[in-house]
Amino acid sequence: MALPRCAILDDYQNVALTSTDWSPLAGRLELDRFDRALAADELVDALRGHQVVVAMRERTPFPAAVFDALPELRLLVTTGMRNASIDLAAAAAHGVTVCGTRGSSTATAELTWALIFGLARNLVDEANGMRAGDWQRGIGLELRGRTLGLLGLGRLGSAVAAAGQAFGMDVLAWSPHLTPERAAAGGARLAADATELFAGSDVVSIHLVLSDATRGLVDERLLRAMRPTGYLVNTSRGPIVDRTALVRAMREGWFAGAGLDVYDVEPLTADDELRRLPNVLATPHIGYVTREAYATFYGDAVADVLGWLDGEPVRVLG
Numbered sequence: 001m002a003l004p005r006c007a008i009l010d011d012y013q014n015v016a017l018t019s020t021d022w023s024p025l026a027g028r029l030e031l032d033r034f035d036r037a038l039a040a041d042e043l044v045d046a047l048r049g050h051q052v053v054v055a056m057r058e059r060t061p062f063p064a065a066v067f068d069a070l071p072e073l074r075l076l077v078t079t080g081m082r083n084a085s086i087d088l089a090a091a092a093a094h095g096v097t098v099c100g101t102r103g104s105s106t107a108t109a110e111l112t113w114a115l116i117f118g119l120a121r122n123l124v125d126e127a128n129g130m131r132a133g134d135w136q137r138g139i140g141l142e143l144r145g146r147t148l149g150l151l152g153l154g155r156l157g158s159a160v161a162a163a164g165q166a167f168g169m170d171v172l173a174w175s176p177h178l179t180p181e182r183a184a185a186g187g188a189r190l191a192a193d194a195t196e197l198f199a200g201s202d203v204v205s206i207h208l209v210l211s212d213a214t215r216g217l218v219d220e221r222l223l224r225a226m227r228p229t230g231y232l233v234n235t236s237r238g239p240i241v242d243r244t245a246l247v248r249a250m251r252e253g254w255f256a257g258a259g260l261d262v263y264d265v266e267p268l269t270a271d272d273e274l275r276r277l278p279n280v281l282a283t284p285h286i287g288y289v290t291r292e293a294y295a296t297f298y299g300d301a302v303a304d305v306l307g308w309l310d311g312e313p314v315r316v317l318g
Contacts, residue, residue, distance in 0.1 A: 004029040006052035006305065010059040011035050019291070020299040028309055037267060044069040051075065052308070054301045057288065058083055059266065064090035077304045079103065079297035080288075081317065084210055084237075088318035097308060098317045101300030108287035109159035112205055112235045115259030116143070118281050119231045120203075125278075141202075141229075144168035149201025150188060151218070152236070153178055157207035158186040172201055175208060198225040203233065210237035220245035226255040235287045238263040250277045261287050 006029045008016045014035055022031065029052060037059060038046050043066060047053060052075045055062070062076065067090045074096060078086060081100040091098050118124060121140040129137040148164040150157045150173040161171045165187050173188035174197040183190035191197040194217070198204055204226065208214045218232075218241040226232065232255065234241055243264050250258060257279040266285055268275060274282055300315070307314040 003027075004051040004309075005049055006031050006054065007047055007050045008033045008054045010037060010056040012037075013289075015294060016054075016298055019294040019297070020302055022298075022302055024302060024306055025309075029305070047073070052305055053077070054298075054305075055079070055083070055086075056297070058085040061085040062091070063087050067091055067094040067096060075099065075305065075308045075313075077101070077301045078317070079301065081315065082209070083317075086317075092318055097313050099304040099308070099313055100315045100317050101297050101304065103296060104288060104290060104293035105155065106159065107290045107293045108235050109156050109163070111261060111283070111287045112156075112160050112207075112233055113163055115233050115235070115261065115281055115283070116203055116205070116231070119233070119257050119259050124281060143203075146170070146202040147172055147200060149173070149191070149197045149204040150207060151175065151194070151197060151204060152207035152209075153183060153186045153188055154207060154209075156236075157205075160205055160207065161187045169203075172197055176213065194222055195225050198222045199227070201230065202227060203231045205233040206236045206240055208236055208240055210240055215239050216242050218242060218246075220248075223249045224254055228253075228255055230255040231257050231259065233259040235261045238266075247273055247277070250279050253279070257281065259283075261285055 008031060011033050012035060016033060034046065043060065047070055049072060051072055053073060054077045056079050062085060064087045076091060076096055076098045078098065079101050080103050086098060088098060120143055122138040125137055144167060146169055148169040148171050150161055150171065152175045153161065153173040157173065164171050171188040172191050173183050173186065174191040174194055178190060180190045191200065220242060223245050246258065249255065259281045260274065261283045262285055274280055304314060
């Protein structure tokens with residue numbers, strides 16, 4: 001009797017099979033690994049015959065049409081406990097169990113600070129200048145005494161706030177449902193509204209969940225409110241910021257620069273303008289890409305598959 005087949009998607013760096021021990025699944029299913037993003041018109045053909053899929057975050061969407069086209073699919077594991085690109089209602093309607101995994105509580109917050117420091121001290125240009133034989137191309141910015149504005153003060157925002165306080169920054173925060181008490185508990189002052197946050201901060205960092213309410217929230221009006229010397233950092237989700245307005249802001253220099261790890265469409269095409277703008281420090285959605293996070297993701301994925309094979313699924317979403 002043929003074993004069930006499991007597809008591991010979007011293993012860009014060829015690390016899925018070495019990030020954890022998959023041997024508990026030996027003899028119980030066959031593993032197939034895909035090391036590149038599958039286009040929408042490739043996905044269904046690639047996954048036919050697979051009963052189990054392990055997806056990495058939101059790299060591959062699973063709308064209703066994909067579930068319609070994959071009647072053999074029975075288990076979809078996503079890394080993380082939230083995945084906006086999976087239609088959970090459609091999964092349930094097709095009898096597909098969706099399970100999640102734990103993640104890292106620090107990886108994205110640490111990358112946020114890497115981007116902030118990279119912008120404030122012009123690190124990429126200075127490092128490239130050294131390779132080119134130059135010496136001291138620009139003048140950096142000290143963060144002590146500056147204002148850190150946090151759009152969102154949940155788990156990640158609070159971690160970024162704590163580091164900001166350690167560096168001697170005044171922390172200002174706002175989100176649609178944030179109260180003065182919760183802001184204070186997170187080490188921040190509550191801004192009156194988003195405009196005050198953007199206008200009153202030297203660095204604005206975004207830490208909101210993407211939803212209908214937050215999609216496009218950071219629009220031209222808010223970007224124009226930023227200080228000319230200010231920096232915008234987004235390690236949350238690309239569509240929270242109006243892309244057209246952001247590109248124009250960077251072209252025209254409305255503020256000093258942007259640090260971006262997330263985009264409307266990922267991976268970015270090779271000719272995307274955000275790759276070339278000199279005042280944009282761009283990274284390829286690596287906020288969660290650490291050895292520790294991958295060990296947790298894939299270790300929990302193995303446990304999720306085992307639970308499902310044993311008839312006792314764990315960390316079920318939906």
